[in-house]
Amino acid sequence: MKKFFSDFKKFITRGNVVDMAIGVIVASAFTAIVTALTNGIIMPFINYLLSLGGTGLDSAYTFLKKVVDETGAVDLANSIYIDWGSFITAIINFLLVAFVLFCILRIFMRSKGFLQKQISELPTSAEKKQLKEMGVNIKDRREVIAKTAELREKKKQEEEEKKRLEHKPTTEELLADIKTLLEKQTQNKEE
Numbered sequence: 001m002k003k004f005f006s007d008f009k010k011f012i013t014r015g016n017v018v019d020m021a022i023g024v025i026v027a028s029a030f031t032a033i034v035t036a037l038t039n040g041i042i043m044p045f046i047n048y049l050l051s052l053g054g055t056g057l058d059s060a061y062t063f064l065k066k067v068v069d070e071t072g073a074v075d076l077a078n079s080i081y082i083d084w085g086s087f088i089t090a091i092i093n094f095l096l097v098a099f100v101l102f103c104i105l106r107i108f109m110r111s112k113g114f115l116q117k118q119i120s121e122l123p124t125s126a127e128k129k130q131l132k133e134m135g136v137n138i139k140d141r142r143e144v145i146a147k148t149a150e151l152r153e154k155k156k157q158e159e160e161e162k163k164r165l166e167h168k169p170t171t172e173e174l175l176a177d178i179k180t181l182l183e184k185q186t187q188n189k190e191e
Contacts, residue, residue, distance in 0.1 A: 027101065034097045042096075043089055060084040123148040 065080040123131060127148055132138060136147045169177070 031097055035093055038089060038093045038096060042092060121145050127151055
């Protein structure tokens with residue numbers, strides 16, 4: 001039972017779950033804004049365009065069973081119909097929400113990548129120690145980033161040199177080296 005609750009705690013406190021919960025809350029609040037935009041601004045415009053050739057989406061019904069009241073008006077409460085206007089409005093709402101969330105997510109991911117790049121340029125505590133020993137002013141951000149890049153490049157070259165020195169040559173490499181030495185010896189003897 002303790003393992004179950006500890007696993008549950010790990011699941012809840014993981015960053016992805018918290019991020020997802022925040023995303024759902026923000027998305028639901030944002031959906032209300034987009035729905036208001038669609039119903040208040042976009043749909044009247046679409047209805048206006050459609051009213052040039054008809055009555056607009058408000059009356060876009062296909063009646064399966066039409067009930068007419070005593071005044072001759074259609075009684076929508078008792079009629080059976082397909083409401084195409086509501087369906088088209090829902091599609092427009094979905095497309096708007098998806099588009100805006102895509103734009104926000106894209107901006108977020110780009111800024112996240114930018115921040116990670118900025119953070120990766122900063123020195124680690126060991127590198128800070130080395131920079132201080134080199135006499136670099138830690139408060140000068142540009143100098144710190146430049147010298148950190150130099151330190152990392154130097155460390156990378158040292159690691160490559162170490163790998164090269166630790167490299168155990170293959171039989172072919174040894175034979176090629178022996179051949180080169182023998183050729184040099186024969187050239188020296190001929191001279």
